[in-house]
Amino acid sequence: MTGYADDLALAHRLADAADALSTARFRALDLRVESKPDLTPVSDADTAVEREIRALLATHRPGDGLLGEEYGEQPATGPDGRRWIVDPIDGTKNFVRGVPVWATLIALLEGDRAVLGLVSAPALGRRWWAARGTGAFAGPDLASGAPIRVSGVTTLADASFCYSSLTGWEEAGRLEPVLQIMRDAWRSRAYGDFYGYMLLAEGALDVMVEPELSLWDVAALVPIVTEAGGTFTDLAGRPALAGDGSGELSAIASNGPLHDDILARLGRPAAR
Template sequence: MARYADDLALAHMLADTADSISSARFRAQDLHVTEKPDLTPVTDADTAVEKALRATLSRARPRDAVLGEEFGAAAPAAGGGSRQWVIDPIDGTMNYVRGVPIWATLIALMDNEEPVVGLVSAPALGRRWWAGVGHGAYAGRHAAAATPIKVSGVSRLADASFCYSSLTSWEEVGKLDAMLDLMRASWRTRAYGDFYGYMLLAEGAVDVMVEPELSLWDLAALVPIVSEAGGEFTDLTGRPGPGGGSAVATNGKLHTTVLDRIGLDAV
């Protein structure tokens, strides 16, 4: 972890900046909301956060590439290497727009296409989660108030708390029946959605979190946190990491069972 300690410290600084911007605009009467080509909303807070983080990274890590949800990819300065910061300025924008406090800024560092640092900051919840490869996973209000987190030891689906995204998304990928069967087989089901289900998984509060259609900025920060907390994170084909456009995150003990019930054949 020593090689990424400075990067994790920088991620906390970036999150502090993001929190100050997003918190000030949350529930603002003059919040400006527009619609992107994919029909999802974007607010002036989304764009302001991403611009601020990109500006800091351009000064602090000029040789690193940057990928963000709102402004795409930015190439590194000449002589840059294999590192890329991945930013979702506000994950849960629909919640943010409606005044629901479950939203967060997601910050990740990829090295050779592997997520090595992840931080999720949810200021309206007063909580932050972070991890670095080989360092462990932590949660707290800020870095100075860190508590180690760990996934649950639940080993039977009948005892598991199962978290998911909207059912319509599973219908779109042709997996609604399998999804409903999986839900019926679980002890408890809740649609916490977005980043929050994965963070509850990393803390051991839920045991499974699944989503069928996602982008890299939705996932990159989550993988180190879940993995360092002792969990397992793959796409629906069982491929590890955030690159597959879908997510199956579990406490590890339930992973094969979940994939057998809802997974996709590798392409």
């Protein structure tokens, strides 16, 4: 393994702690759910998971920075400026409705580059992970993971296309190009959140696109997709986490051969 072996082992330990908390609250009758200022839901499981991960990182990586969805940013104090990016529960709307497609997302960044990513979906009984230069893996835990690889599909007519909600694409002014891709593709489905990207990394589908993301939504996904052999950019073709200075991110993730076609069809999101 690479120099990220200890970090990867720690990420799995963080995920173990997160899974224990989140699964205990999944479908709990006394689950507490509130609305954040942007009207998205947050449950007591989201906040509990992030607090636990923060406590563990404070113990095991006290010099590293941390950005979490629920409690914001803690700057790095160490000399290398590394920071962990955490989404305690990606797919909170699924979580609060009892849908098992949700996960804890954990990433490690060096500068603007995600060098490690882990996605743990305990209600699905599956975990995905990758570190720079090691390949991507999936399985129940670090010891029993199996390598995963993107598909070899080369034409959209043979491809399975995955997208986020159509309302998001409509708001971005790019609904018609997405609909045309759906018409031209062999199959289209909206699996949503982290799951489409993980199915892409496993070769079960071929393209996943989203018009608007936050860093914690996507940081853990990038190394898994790319280490599985895929390509991951924003809608303007920039590196996935580079952004355009607005703080908003977007995503085109593909198996590689289909990327230029999808990028040409979607292009840069329309100005709002």
